[in-house]
Amino acid sequence: MKTLVFGHKNPDTDTITSAIVYASLKQQMGLDAEAIRLGEVNGETAYALEYFNVEAPRFVERVAEEAKDVILVDHNEPLQSANDIDQVRIVEVVDHHRISGFQTAEPLYYRAEPVGCTATILNKLFKEHGVEVSKVNAGLMLSAIISDSLLFQSPTCTEEDKAAAAELAAIAEVDVNEYGLAMLKAGASLAGKTAKELISIDAKEFSMGVHRVEIAQINTVDVQEVLALRSELLAEMTTSVSEKNLDLFLLVITDIIKSDSTGLVLGLSEDKAAKAFEQNIIDQVIPLPGVVSRKKQVVPVLTEVLG
Amino acid sequence: MKTLVFGHKNPDTDTITSAIVYASLKQQMGLDAEAIRLGEVNGETAYALEYFNVEAPRFVERVAEEAKDVILVDHNEPLQSANDIDQVRIVEVVDHHRISGFQTAEPLYYRAEPVGCTATILNKLFKEHGVEVSKVNAGLMLSAIISDSLLFQSPTCTEEDKAAAAELAAIAEVDVNEYGLAMLKAGASLAGKTAKELISIDAKEFSMGVHRVEIAQINTVDVQEVLALRSELLAEMTTSVSEKNLDLFLLVITDIIKSDSTGLVLGLSEDKAAKAFEQNIIDQVIPLPGVVSRKKQVVPVLTEVLG
Numbered sequence: 184m185k186t187l188v189f190g191h192k193n194p195d196t197d198t199i200t201s202a203i204v205y206a207s208l209k210q211q212m213g214l215d216a217e218a219i220r221l222g223e224v225n226g227e228t229a230y231a232l233e234y235f236n237v238e239a240p241r242f243v244e245r246v247a248e249e250a251k252d253v254i255l256v257d258h259n260e261p262l263q264s265a266n267d268i269d270q271v272r273i274v275e276v277v278d279h280h281r282i283s284g285f286q287t288a289e290p291l292y293y294r295a296e297p298v299g300c301t302a303t304i305l306n307k308l309f310k311e312h313g314v315e316v317s318k319v320n321a322g323l324m325l326s327a328i329i330s331d332s333l334l335f336q337s338p339t340c341t342e343e344d345k346a347a348a349a350e351l352a353a354i355a356e357v358d359v360n361e362y363g364l365a366m367l368k369a370g371a372s373l374a375g376k377t378a379k380e381l382i383s384i385d386a387k388e389f390s391m392g393v394h395r396v397e398i399a400q401i402n403t404v405d406v407q408e409v410l411a412l413r414s415e416l417l418a419e420m421t422t423s424v425s426e427k428n429l430d431l432f433l434l435v436i437t438d439i440i441k442s443d444s445t446g447l448v449l450g451l452s453e454d455k456a457a458k459a460f461e462q463n464i465i466d467q468v469i470p471l472p473g474v475v476s477r478k479k480q481v482v483p484v485l486t487e488v489l490g
Numbered sequence: 491m492k493t494l495v496f497g498h499k500n501p502d503t504d505t506i507t508s509a510i511v512y513a514s515l516k517q518q519m520g521l522d523a524e525a526i527r528l529g530e531v532n533g534e535t536a537y538a539l540e541y542f543n544v545e546a547p548r549f550v551e552r553v554a555e556e557a558k559d560v561i562l563v564d565h566n567e568p569l570q571s572a573n574d575i576d577q578v579r580i581v582e583v584v585d586h587h588r589i590s591g592f593q594t595a596e597p598l599y600y601r602a603e604p605v606g607c608t609a610t611i612l613n614k615l616f617k618e619h620g621v622e623v624s625k626v627n628a629g630l631m632l633s634a635i636i637s638d639s640l641l642f643q644s645p646t647c648t649e650e651d652k653a654a655a656a657e658l659a660a661i662a663e664v665d666v667n668e669y670g671l672a673m674l675k676a677g678a679s680l681a682g683k684t685a686k687e688l689i690s691i692d693a694k695e696f697s698m699g700v701h702r703v704e705i706a707q708i709n710t711v712d713v714q715e716v717l718a719l720r721s722e723l724l725a726e727m728t729t730s731v732s733e734k735n736l737d738l739f740l741l742v743i744t745d746i747i748k749s750d751s752t753g754l755v756l757g758l759s760e761d762k763a764a765k766a767f768e769q770n771i772i773d774q775v776i777p778l779p780g781v782v783s784r785k786k787q788v789v790p791v792l793t794e795v796l797g
Contacts, residue, residue: 279597280597281593281594281595281596281597281598282589282592282593282594282598282600283593283594284593285589285592286589286590286591287588287589287590288588288789288790288793288794288797289588289604289786289790290586290587290588290602290603290604290785290786291588291589291602291604292602292603292604293589293600293601293602294600294601294602295597295598295599295600295601296597296599297596297597297598297599311618478597479596479597482595483595483596486595487595490595
């Protein structure tokens with residue numbers, strides 16, 4: 184039986200490419216591994232896959248029907264994983280997020296590092312196992328680092344991420360800035376997307392103490408264009424809050440040029456969000472100056488107040 | 491402020507030596523780290539420390555009074571850690587156990603591998619960071635591998651543990667079998683120990699679903715000598731069950747020569763323990779044929795039924 188390798192729901196570039204690249208490494212090490220995905224491929228990731236001529240992994244909804252053993256990349260929290268994750272054995276995790284709600288009955292391989300991108304850790308694993316990085320795998324890992332670090336602008340980006348990107352760009356034979364900007368622009372194009380699609384592109388659920396919180400992020404070059412859809416976005420967020428029984432829904436609209444964000448916020452815990460960020464909420468809008476990283480600048484701040 | 495490095499409560503040889511050795515590695519990498527311990531040093535560990543002429547780490551009860559950042563070795567479950575672990579930031583974990591109840595607000599370095607001993611992972615970390623292993627550190631890591639694997643007899647022992655032990659023995663300049671047997675014998679000497687001491691030497695608490703379970707282990711060369719104290723042991727276990735509000739207390743008495751165990755079991759969930767091991771409990775005694783590893787042969791089996 185195959186071991187399935189996958190990242191989180193509402194996959195981004197790091198989640199999709201890390202699944203592909205780590206499955207490839209495990210195959211080269213003799214494991215019968217297959218990369219799969221838990222959701223739609225976004226525009227940015229599609230650009231990267233097409234550029235390096237790689238097919239998207241197969242979509243799988245219920246993993247337990249196909250596998251006994253699974254490997255998680257780029258996530259560990261059950262709310263962000265396959266719905267039936269409790270029915271399979273997690274044999275490995277490679278991740279760069281906080282650890283929360285994660286549980287196993289048996290020892291496993293768990294490799295997390297506080298770097299900007301899962302791909303930066305994967306690049307180390309190739310070295311540790313003495314496996315050469317192919318041009319395609321290098322291109323995919325580079326894409327993940329560019330995506331997660333917003334071309335090295337995010338506060339999550341470390342010296343290790345930059346060094347890995349430089350190494351991988353040489354193998355992939357691309358100009359980092361030129362390729363990176365084109366890829367980010369492909370992802371930031373929101374044209375033709377409905378409000379429902381916009382709040383789902385990059386949404387993650389978190390459990391914080393007794394609270395259930397959804398934090399979605401939209402990368403854009405024009406925040407006003409997104410805010411023009413304010414009422415539609417809030418209507419979709421209201422539906423999500425009631426359907427998923429959320430205490431809080433925060434939509435972070437990030438200007439990837441100015442490295443700044445504006446939030447739309449909804450739910451019974453919205454006063455706590457105001458307190459967490461020390462900002463007033465006016466008409467459900469919360470200013471988030473200097474915020475670009477959900478992981479480093481949003482989740483810990485909310486956890487401090489809600490956790 | 492120093493970063494404190496420590497293993498679990500009721501420390502064993504892997505926990506004490508891993509704290510010392512990892513603190514030493516971090517110091518050599520420029521971090522102001524100090525190894526501490528959360529409990530008494532047992533006879534086996536004392537033998538190893540004396541042999542390699544190393545002082546035991548300082549005992550600390552409340553870590554938050556001394557540090558903001560801590561590094562956990564050889565454990566991750568809050569019940570097994572410092573009582574005030576929720577008041578400090580866990581910046582790293584190096585471990586070889588299941589993950590359960592572990593939680594952080596921020597990303598961290600987490601390195602777990604399904605090997606027999608934390609020291610086997612530490613030996614890799616020295617290589618990854620290009621730091622040379624000193625004779626003393628080699629001796630301490632070797633002692634941990636011998637202890638956790640019962641001289642390579644435990645089912646938790648992997649080829650990686652054996653290879654690491656061979657490497658480390660060469661650096662430490664000891665004969666593995668001669669040194670290992672002497673160290674294990676020093677730990678297996680139960681002479682003069684009270685029943686209360688015997689059930690605490692190597693006790694760990696686990697949360698399994700809604701159940702709170704304590705599993706203690708005694709290594710001995712004479713199981714009958716321990717069972718002669720049956721009523722005193724059960725009396726102390728009864729006190730523990732009521733004081734700690736346990737659903738189950740399982741004392742695993744392991745014959746390190748025959749690689750076999752006998753259990754004493756107490757608590758409201760004892761019928762579930764009988765079911766888990768498919769054994770009858772007679773006068774609180776449960777046969778555990780072939781069992782030597784709490785981690786691999788006890789915890790998963792009980793978690794399956796109680797978790």
